[in-house]
Amino acid sequence: MNAVDKSAIRNASTVIALRNRMDDPHVLMGQRGSKAAFMPNKFVFPGGAVDPDDATIPLARALPALCAKRLTEDCNADIGHALAAAAIRELWEETGLILGAPGEWPAKAPRDWAGFAAQGFMPSAHALQFVFRAITPPGRPRRFDARFFLIDADEIASDLDDFSGACDELSHLQWIPLARAREFDLPFITEVVLAEISARAQDTSPPASVPFFRNNDEESLFLRLQGKSPLD
Template sequence: MTVDKTAIRNAATVIVLRDRFTAPSILMGQRGAKAAFMPNKFVFPGGAVDPEDSSIPLAAPLPQLCYDRLAEQAEADLQQALAVAAIRELWEETGMVLGQPGEWDGDAPADWASFAALGFKPSAEALQFVFRAVTPPGRPRRFDARFFLVDAQAIQGDLDDFSRASDELSHLQWVKLDEVRNFDLPFITEVVLAEITARVTDPTPPSSVPFYLNNDEASLFQRLRGYPMPEVD
Protein backbone atom coordinates (compact mmCIF):
# COMPACT_ATOMS: atom_id res chain seq x y z
CA MET A 1 0.00 0.00 0.00
CA THR A 2 1.30 3.44 -0.95
CA VAL A 3 0.91 6.04 1.79
CA ASP A 4 0.46 9.73 0.95
CA LYS A 5 2.99 11.31 3.30
CA THR A 6 1.32 14.73 2.98
CA ALA A 7 -2.09 13.46 4.11
CA ILE A 8 -3.35 13.68 7.67
CA ARG A 9 -3.79 10.08 8.82
CA ASN A 10 -6.10 8.94 11.56
CA ALA A 11 -4.14 7.51 14.48
CA ALA A 12 -4.64 6.06 17.94
CA THR A 13 -2.43 6.38 21.00
CA VAL A 14 -2.70 4.48 24.29
CA ILE A 15 -1.83 5.82 27.74
CA VAL A 16 -1.61 2.91 30.16
CA LEU A 17 -2.00 4.12 33.75
CA ARG A 18 -0.71 1.93 36.58
CA ASP A 19 -1.35 2.25 40.34
CA ARG A 20 -3.47 5.33 39.74
CA PHE A 21 -4.63 5.71 43.37
CA THR A 22 -1.30 5.06 45.07
CA ALA A 23 1.80 5.86 42.97
CA PRO A 24 0.56 6.53 39.42
CA SER A 25 2.88 5.73 36.53
CA ILE A 26 2.48 5.53 32.77
CA LEU A 27 4.01 3.31 30.09
CA MET A 28 6.39 5.05 27.68
CA GLY A 29 9.11 4.20 25.20
CA GLN A 30 11.68 6.06 23.11
CA ARG A 31 11.45 6.47 19.34
CA GLY A 32 14.56 5.77 17.30
CA ALA A 33 17.04 8.45 16.28
CA LYS A 34 16.27 7.83 12.60
CA ALA A 35 12.49 7.88 12.95
CA ALA A 36 10.79 10.29 10.54
CA PHE A 37 8.28 11.33 13.20
CA MET A 38 9.44 12.60 16.61
CA PRO A 39 12.93 11.01 16.62
CA ASN A 40 14.45 10.32 20.05
CA LYS A 41 11.31 11.45 21.88
CA PHE A 42 9.68 9.48 24.66
CA VAL A 43 6.11 8.74 23.66
CA PHE A 44 3.09 6.60 24.41
CA PRO A 45 2.48 3.51 22.26
CA GLY A 46 0.46 4.31 19.17
CA GLY A 47 0.32 4.67 15.42
CA ALA A 48 -1.81 5.14 12.31
CA VAL A 49 -5.07 3.37 11.62
CA ASP A 50 -4.75 0.61 9.01
CA PRO A 51 -7.51 -0.10 6.48
CA GLU A 52 -7.97 -3.58 7.98
CA ASP A 53 -8.67 -2.23 11.47
CA SER A 54 -12.34 -1.55 10.72
CA SER A 55 -12.99 -5.23 10.02
CA ILE A 56 -11.47 -6.68 13.21
CA PRO A 57 -14.17 -7.90 15.61
CA LEU A 58 -14.11 -6.72 19.22
CA ALA A 59 -14.96 -8.92 22.18
CA ALA A 60 -16.49 -5.85 23.84
CA PRO A 61 -17.17 -2.37 22.41
CA LEU A 62 -16.05 1.06 23.52
CA PRO A 63 -17.99 2.75 26.32
CA GLN A 64 -20.97 4.52 24.74
CA LEU A 65 -19.82 7.96 25.92
CA CYS A 66 -16.43 7.52 24.25
CA TYR A 67 -18.06 6.13 21.11
CA ASP A 68 -20.22 9.25 20.86
CA ARG A 69 -17.31 11.66 21.43
CA LEU A 70 -15.21 9.95 18.76
CA ALA A 71 -17.99 10.56 16.24
CA GLU A 72 -17.80 14.35 16.60
CA GLN A 73 -16.02 16.27 13.82
CA ALA A 74 -14.92 12.96 12.30
CA GLU A 75 -15.68 10.75 9.33
CA ALA A 76 -18.53 8.32 9.83
CA ASP A 77 -18.10 4.93 11.49
CA LEU A 78 -14.46 5.42 12.44
CA GLN A 79 -14.84 4.51 16.10
CA GLN A 80 -14.20 0.78 15.89
CA ALA A 81 -11.17 1.21 13.63
CA LEU A 82 -9.66 3.69 16.12
CA ALA A 83 -10.24 1.33 19.05
CA VAL A 84 -8.78 -1.62 17.14
CA ALA A 85 -5.76 0.45 16.08
CA ALA A 86 -5.13 1.42 19.70
CA ILE A 87 -5.20 -2.21 20.85
CA ARG A 88 -3.09 -3.38 17.90
CA GLU A 89 -0.43 -0.71 18.38
CA LEU A 90 -0.25 -1.45 22.10
CA TRP A 91 0.28 -5.12 21.28
CA GLU A 92 2.85 -4.54 18.54
CA GLU A 93 4.94 -1.95 20.39
CA THR A 94 4.78 -3.30 23.95
CA GLY A 95 3.56 -6.91 23.73
CA MET A 96 0.68 -6.08 26.07
CA VAL A 97 -2.71 -7.69 25.59
CA LEU A 98 -5.85 -5.59 25.97
CA GLY A 99 -8.47 -8.23 25.37
CA GLN A 100 -10.73 -10.94 26.69
CA PRO A 101 -10.32 -14.72 26.48
CA GLY A 102 -12.05 -15.98 23.36
CA GLU A 103 -11.83 -17.84 20.08
CA TRP A 104 -11.64 -16.06 16.72
CA ASP A 105 -14.15 -16.92 14.03
CA GLY A 106 -11.74 -18.58 11.62
CA ASP A 107 -8.09 -17.68 11.24
CA ALA A 108 -7.00 -14.34 12.66
CA PRO A 109 -5.44 -11.84 10.20
CA ALA A 110 -1.64 -11.86 10.07
CA ASP A 111 -1.29 -8.79 12.30
CA TRP A 112 -3.35 -10.53 14.97
CA ALA A 113 -2.12 -14.12 14.68
CA SER A 114 0.24 -13.96 17.67
CA PHE A 115 -2.39 -12.11 19.73
CA ALA A 116 -5.01 -14.74 18.92
CA ALA A 117 -2.53 -17.56 19.60
CA LEU A 118 -2.51 -16.49 23.25
CA GLY A 119 -6.26 -17.13 23.38
CA PHE A 120 -7.54 -13.56 23.37
CA LYS A 121 -9.78 -11.31 21.31
CA PRO A 122 -9.32 -7.52 21.41
CA SER A 123 -11.62 -5.70 23.81
CA ALA A 124 -12.29 -1.94 23.83
CA GLU A 125 -14.43 -1.67 26.96
CA ALA A 126 -11.54 -0.37 29.12
CA LEU A 127 -10.48 2.33 26.64
CA GLN A 128 -11.41 5.92 27.51
CA PHE A 129 -11.18 8.63 24.86
CA VAL A 130 -9.44 11.54 26.63
CA PHE A 131 -7.71 13.77 24.05
CA ARG A 132 -7.48 14.51 20.33
CA ALA A 133 -4.77 16.42 18.48
CA VAL A 134 -3.85 17.15 14.87
CA THR A 135 -0.15 17.45 14.02
CA PRO A 136 0.76 21.01 12.94
CA PRO A 137 1.44 21.79 9.26
CA GLY A 138 5.02 21.50 8.02
CA ARG A 139 5.84 18.20 9.77
CA PRO A 140 7.11 15.21 7.76
CA ARG A 141 4.12 13.19 9.00
CA ARG A 142 0.74 14.50 10.09
CA PHE A 143 -1.79 12.63 12.21
CA ASP A 144 -5.24 13.19 13.61
CA ALA A 145 -4.49 11.32 16.82
CA ARG A 146 -7.01 10.12 19.38
CA PHE A 147 -5.55 9.44 22.81
CA PHE A 148 -7.05 6.64 24.87
CA LEU A 149 -6.50 6.13 28.58
CA VAL A 150 -6.63 2.60 29.96
CA ASP A 151 -6.13 1.36 33.49
CA ALA A 152 -3.33 -1.19 33.69
CA GLN A 153 -5.66 -3.55 35.56
CA ALA A 154 -7.35 -4.24 32.22
CA ILE A 155 -4.11 -5.58 30.71
CA GLN A 156 -3.78 -9.36 30.57
CA GLY A 157 -0.58 -10.87 31.98
CA ASP A 158 2.62 -9.53 33.52
CA LEU A 159 2.83 -5.74 33.37
CA ASP A 160 6.63 -5.86 33.45
CA ASP A 161 7.07 -8.35 30.62
CA PHE A 162 7.96 -6.60 27.35
CA SER A 163 9.47 -9.69 25.72
CA ARG A 164 6.85 -9.77 22.95
CA ALA A 165 7.35 -6.10 21.98
CA SER A 166 8.63 -5.07 18.56
CA ASP A 167 11.72 -2.88 18.24
CA GLU A 168 9.78 0.25 17.26
CA LEU A 169 10.08 1.69 20.77
CA SER A 170 13.17 1.22 22.93
CA HIS A 171 13.59 1.70 26.68
CA LEU A 172 10.02 0.66 27.43
CA GLN A 173 9.36 1.49 31.05
CA TRP A 174 6.86 2.59 33.65
CA VAL A 175 7.47 6.25 34.43
CA LYS A 176 6.18 7.86 37.60
CA LEU A 177 3.66 10.52 36.67
CA ASP A 178 5.39 13.11 38.84
CA GLU A 179 8.76 12.39 37.17
CA VAL A 180 7.75 12.10 33.52
CA ARG A 181 8.61 15.68 32.61
CA ASN A 182 12.28 14.88 33.23
CA PHE A 183 12.17 12.95 29.93
CA ASP A 184 12.51 14.35 26.39
CA LEU A 185 8.84 14.68 25.45
CA PRO A 186 7.00 16.09 22.44
CA PHE A 187 5.03 19.24 23.17
CA ILE A 188 1.68 17.55 22.64
CA THR A 189 2.62 14.77 25.06
CA GLU A 190 3.18 17.38 27.77
CA VAL A 191 -0.25 18.85 27.04
CA VAL A 192 -1.90 15.44 27.24
CA LEU A 193 -0.07 14.66 30.48
CA ALA A 194 -1.54 17.76 32.08
CA GLU A 195 -5.00 16.47 31.21
CA ILE A 196 -4.23 12.99 32.56
CA THR A 197 -2.75 14.35 35.78
CA ALA A 198 -5.87 16.42 36.39
CA ARG A 199 -8.14 13.38 36.17
CA VAL A 200 -5.92 10.58 37.46
CA THR A 201 -8.19 9.83 40.45
CA ASP A 202 -11.37 9.83 38.34
CA PRO A 203 -11.90 6.40 36.76
CA THR A 204 -14.88 7.47 34.64
CA PRO A 205 -14.65 8.54 30.97
CA PRO A 206 -14.61 12.33 30.51
CA SER A 207 -17.83 13.90 29.29
CA SER A 208 -15.88 16.61 27.44
CA VAL A 209 -12.72 15.84 25.43
CA PRO A 210 -10.05 18.45 24.54
CA PHE A 211 -9.32 18.77 20.83
CA TYR A 212 -6.07 20.52 19.81
CA LEU A 213 -6.69 21.43 16.19
CA ASN A 214 -3.80 22.64 14.01
CA ASN A 215 -4.43 23.79 10.46
CA ASP A 216 -3.04 26.37 8.05
CA GLU A 217 -5.13 29.13 9.59
CA ALA A 218 -4.68 28.69 13.35
CA SER A 219 -3.99 26.47 16.33
CA LEU A 220 -7.10 26.12 18.42
CA PHE A 221 -8.11 24.32 21.59
CA GLN A 222 -11.66 23.10 21.29
CA ARG A 223 -13.75 20.70 23.28
CA LEU A 224 -15.86 17.90 21.91
CA ARG A 225 -19.26 18.35 23.57
CA GLY A 226 -18.10 21.45 25.43
CA TYR A 227 -17.15 25.06 24.98
CA PRO A 228 -14.20 26.24 22.85
CA MET A 229 -11.09 27.16 24.80
CA PRO A 230 -9.08 30.33 24.08
CA GLU A 231 -6.96 30.48 20.95
CA VAL A 232 -3.28 29.52 21.35
CA ASP A 233 -0.73 31.87 19.77
Protein backbone atom coordinates in the same frame (compact mmCIF):
# COMPACT_ATOMS: atom_id res chain seq x y z
CA MET B 1 0.40 -2.53 -1.51
CA ASN B 2 -0.06 1.13 -2.37
CA ALA B 3 2.48 3.62 -1.08
CA VAL B 4 1.34 5.76 1.85
CA ASP B 5 0.71 9.41 0.98
CA LYS B 6 3.10 11.11 3.41
CA SER B 7 1.28 14.44 3.05
CA ALA B 8 -2.06 13.02 4.13
CA ILE B 9 -3.37 13.27 7.67
CA ARG B 10 -3.79 9.69 8.91
CA ASN B 11 -6.13 8.62 11.69
CA ALA B 12 -4.19 7.23 14.62
CA SER B 13 -4.66 5.85 18.12
CA THR B 14 -2.47 6.30 21.18
CA VAL B 15 -2.70 4.42 24.48
CA ILE B 16 -1.97 5.96 27.88
CA ALA B 17 -1.71 3.12 30.40
CA LEU B 18 -1.81 4.11 34.08
CA ARG B 19 -0.56 1.72 36.74
CA ASN B 20 -1.29 2.07 40.49
CA ARG B 21 -3.29 5.15 39.57
CA MET B 22 -4.88 5.64 42.99
CA ASP B 23 -1.75 5.36 45.11
CA ASP B 24 1.40 5.93 43.04
CA PRO B 25 0.47 6.43 39.38
CA HIS B 26 2.97 5.35 36.72
CA VAL B 27 2.57 5.77 32.97
CA LEU B 28 3.91 3.45 30.27
CA MET B 29 6.27 5.13 27.78
CA GLY B 30 9.10 4.23 25.42
CA GLN B 31 11.68 6.01 23.31
CA ARG B 32 11.49 6.32 19.53
CA GLY B 33 14.60 5.54 17.52
CA SER B 34 17.09 8.18 16.46
CA LYS B 35 16.39 7.45 12.78
CA ALA B 36 12.59 7.57 13.06
CA ALA B 37 10.97 9.95 10.56
CA PHE B 38 8.43 11.08 13.14
CA MET B 39 9.55 12.40 16.54
CA PRO B 40 13.02 10.78 16.66
CA ASN B 41 14.50 10.15 20.13
CA LYS B 42 11.34 11.35 21.89
CA PHE B 43 9.66 9.46 24.72
CA VAL B 44 6.08 8.72 23.75
CA PHE B 45 3.06 6.59 24.56
CA PRO B 46 2.46 3.45 22.47
CA GLY B 47 0.44 4.24 19.36
CA GLY B 48 0.28 4.48 15.61
CA ALA B 49 -1.86 4.81 12.50
CA VAL B 50 -5.11 2.97 11.89
CA ASP B 51 -4.79 0.08 9.42
CA PRO B 52 -7.58 -0.86 6.98
CA ASP B 53 -8.11 -4.22 8.71
CA ASP B 54 -8.79 -2.55 12.07
CA ALA B 55 -12.35 -1.63 11.04
CA THR B 56 -13.30 -5.30 10.67
CA ILE B 57 -11.63 -6.74 13.76
CA PRO B 58 -14.09 -8.47 16.13
CA LEU B 59 -14.15 -6.99 19.62
CA ALA B 60 -15.04 -9.00 22.70
CA ARG B 61 -16.53 -5.83 24.16
CA ALA B 62 -17.16 -2.45 22.54
CA LEU B 63 -16.04 1.02 23.55
CA PRO B 64 -17.96 2.76 26.35
CA ALA B 65 -20.99 4.42 24.77
CA LEU B 66 -19.97 7.92 25.88
CA CYS B 67 -16.52 7.55 24.33
CA ALA B 68 -17.98 6.18 21.10
CA LYS B 69 -20.24 9.24 20.97
CA ARG B 70 -17.37 11.68 21.50
CA LEU B 71 -15.36 10.02 18.71
CA THR B 72 -18.03 10.88 16.12
CA GLU B 73 -17.83 14.62 16.79
CA ASP B 74 -15.97 16.68 14.17
CA CYS B 75 -15.57 13.51 12.13
CA ASN B 76 -17.05 12.66 8.73
CA ALA B 77 -17.60 8.98 9.55
CA ASP B 78 -17.99 6.77 12.59
CA ILE B 79 -14.53 5.21 12.88
CA GLY B 80 -14.66 4.51 16.61
CA HIS B 81 -14.42 0.75 16.13
CA ALA B 82 -11.32 1.06 13.95
CA LEU B 83 -9.70 3.53 16.35
CA ALA B 84 -10.32 1.24 19.32
CA ALA B 85 -8.94 -1.78 17.49
CA ALA B 86 -5.90 0.20 16.38
CA ALA B 87 -5.21 1.25 19.97
CA ILE B 88 -5.26 -2.38 21.12
CA ARG B 89 -3.11 -3.52 18.19
CA GLU B 90 -0.52 -0.79 18.67
CA LEU B 91 -0.29 -1.53 22.39
CA TRP B 92 0.35 -5.18 21.53
CA GLU B 93 2.85 -4.48 18.75
CA GLU B 94 4.89 -1.87 20.59
CA THR B 95 4.84 -3.31 24.12
CA GLY B 96 3.72 -6.95 23.89
CA LEU B 97 0.88 -6.22 26.35
CA ILE B 98 -2.59 -7.65 25.77
CA LEU B 99 -5.81 -5.70 26.21
CA GLY B 100 -8.36 -8.40 25.60
CA ALA B 101 -10.48 -11.26 26.86
CA PRO B 102 -9.85 -15.00 26.42
CA GLY B 103 -11.63 -16.30 23.35
CA GLU B 104 -11.38 -17.75 19.87
CA TRP B 105 -11.60 -15.58 16.80
CA PRO B 106 -14.59 -16.31 14.52
CA ALA B 107 -12.27 -16.32 11.48
CA LYS B 108 -8.58 -16.24 10.68
CA ALA B 109 -6.98 -13.08 12.03
CA PRO B 110 -5.37 -10.64 9.57
CA ARG B 111 -1.58 -10.75 9.42
CA ASP B 112 -1.01 -7.80 11.75
CA TRP B 113 -3.28 -9.42 14.33
CA ALA B 114 -2.01 -13.00 14.03
CA GLY B 115 0.37 -12.74 16.98
CA PHE B 116 -2.32 -11.29 19.21
CA ALA B 117 -4.84 -13.98 18.24
CA ALA B 118 -2.23 -16.69 18.82
CA GLN B 119 -2.18 -15.75 22.51
CA GLY B 120 -5.77 -16.98 22.83
CA PHE B 121 -7.33 -13.55 23.29
CA MET B 122 -9.83 -11.38 21.48
CA PRO B 123 -9.35 -7.60 21.65
CA SER B 124 -11.65 -5.84 24.10
CA ALA B 125 -12.31 -2.09 23.99
CA HIS B 126 -14.45 -1.59 27.09
CA ALA B 127 -11.51 -0.27 29.16
CA LEU B 128 -10.51 2.41 26.64
CA GLN B 129 -11.48 5.95 27.60
CA PHE B 130 -11.23 8.64 24.92
CA VAL B 131 -9.49 11.54 26.68
CA PHE B 132 -7.71 13.70 24.09
CA ARG B 133 -7.48 14.42 20.35
CA ALA B 134 -4.74 16.25 18.46
CA ILE B 135 -3.86 16.86 14.83
CA THR B 136 -0.17 17.17 13.97
CA PRO B 137 0.66 20.74 12.85
CA PRO B 138 1.45 21.43 9.17
CA GLY B 139 5.03 21.14 8.01
CA ARG B 140 5.86 17.90 9.82
CA PRO B 141 7.19 14.83 7.95
CA ARG B 142 4.13 12.87 9.09
CA ARG B 143 0.71 14.17 10.12
CA PHE B 144 -1.80 12.31 12.26
CA ASP B 145 -5.28 12.91 13.63
CA ALA B 146 -4.54 11.12 16.89
CA ARG B 147 -7.07 10.03 19.46
CA PHE B 148 -5.62 9.32 22.91
CA PHE B 149 -7.15 6.55 24.99
CA LEU B 150 -6.58 6.15 28.73
CA ILE B 151 -6.63 2.67 30.26
CA ASP B 152 -6.17 1.38 33.77
CA ALA B 153 -3.27 -1.07 33.69
CA ASP B 154 -5.32 -3.49 35.82
CA GLU B 155 -7.36 -4.15 32.66
CA ILE B 156 -4.32 -5.53 30.81
CA ALA B 157 -4.48 -9.32 30.64
CA SER B 158 -0.73 -10.00 30.46
CA ASP B 159 2.26 -9.46 32.76
CA LEU B 160 2.73 -5.70 33.06
CA ASP B 161 6.51 -6.04 33.23
CA ASP B 162 6.93 -8.45 30.34
CA PHE B 163 7.81 -6.54 27.16
CA SER B 164 9.44 -9.54 25.47
CA GLY B 165 6.76 -9.62 22.75
CA ALA B 166 7.31 -6.00 21.72
CA CYS B 167 8.58 -4.97 18.30
CA ASP B 168 11.64 -2.73 18.13
CA GLU B 169 9.82 0.53 17.39
CA LEU B 170 10.08 1.72 20.99
CA SER B 171 13.09 1.16 23.22
CA HIS B 172 13.51 1.70 26.97
CA LEU B 173 9.91 0.71 27.65
CA GLN B 174 9.19 1.50 31.27
CA TRP B 175 6.58 2.51 33.81
CA ILE B 176 7.48 6.10 34.66
CA PRO B 177 6.14 7.85 37.78
CA LEU B 178 3.47 10.19 36.45
CA ALA B 179 4.87 13.06 38.50
CA ARG B 180 8.28 12.65 36.81
CA ALA B 181 7.22 11.93 33.24
CA ARG B 182 7.77 15.51 32.06
CA GLU B 183 11.45 15.25 33.04
CA PHE B 184 11.97 13.13 29.90
CA ASP B 185 12.49 14.36 26.34
CA LEU B 186 8.87 14.64 25.20
CA PRO B 187 7.01 16.03 22.20
CA PHE B 188 5.03 19.16 23.00
CA ILE B 189 1.67 17.45 22.60
CA THR B 190 2.71 14.64 24.95
CA GLU B 191 3.44 17.24 27.63
CA VAL B 192 -0.02 18.72 27.11
CA VAL B 193 -1.69 15.31 27.33
CA LEU B 194 0.27 14.42 30.48
CA ALA B 195 -1.00 17.57 32.17
CA GLU B 196 -4.56 16.54 31.30
CA ILE B 197 -4.00 12.99 32.57
CA SER B 198 -2.37 14.18 35.79
CA ALA B 199 -5.45 16.27 36.54
CA ARG B 200 -7.79 13.28 36.15
CA ALA B 201 -5.58 10.36 37.19
CA GLN B 202 -7.92 9.27 39.96
CA ASP B 203 -11.14 9.84 38.01
CA THR B 204 -12.11 6.46 36.60
CA SER B 205 -15.13 7.65 34.60
CA PRO B 206 -14.92 8.72 30.94
CA PRO B 207 -14.65 12.52 30.60
CA ALA B 208 -17.80 14.45 29.79
CA SER B 209 -15.86 16.52 27.24
CA VAL B 210 -12.57 15.89 25.45
CA PRO B 211 -9.82 18.42 24.62
CA PHE B 212 -9.14 18.73 20.89
CA PHE B 213 -5.97 20.45 19.64
CA ARG B 214 -6.86 21.10 16.00
CA ASN B 215 -4.15 22.31 13.66
CA ASN B 216 -4.68 23.22 10.01
CA ASP B 217 -3.02 25.49 7.48
CA GLU B 218 -4.95 28.54 8.66
CA GLU B 219 -4.91 28.32 12.45
CA SER B 220 -4.46 26.26 15.58
CA LEU B 221 -7.44 25.92 17.89
CA PHE B 222 -7.83 24.33 21.29
CA LEU B 223 -11.41 23.04 21.39
CA ARG B 224 -13.48 20.64 23.45
CA LEU B 225 -15.55 17.78 22.06
CA GLN B 226 -18.86 17.55 23.88
CA GLY B 227 -20.83 15.05 21.87
CA LYS B 228 -22.41 17.22 19.18
CA SER B 229 -22.08 14.86 16.27
CA PRO B 230 -22.75 15.52 12.56
CA LEU B 231 -23.86 11.88 12.44
CA ASP B 232 -26.89 12.54 14.63
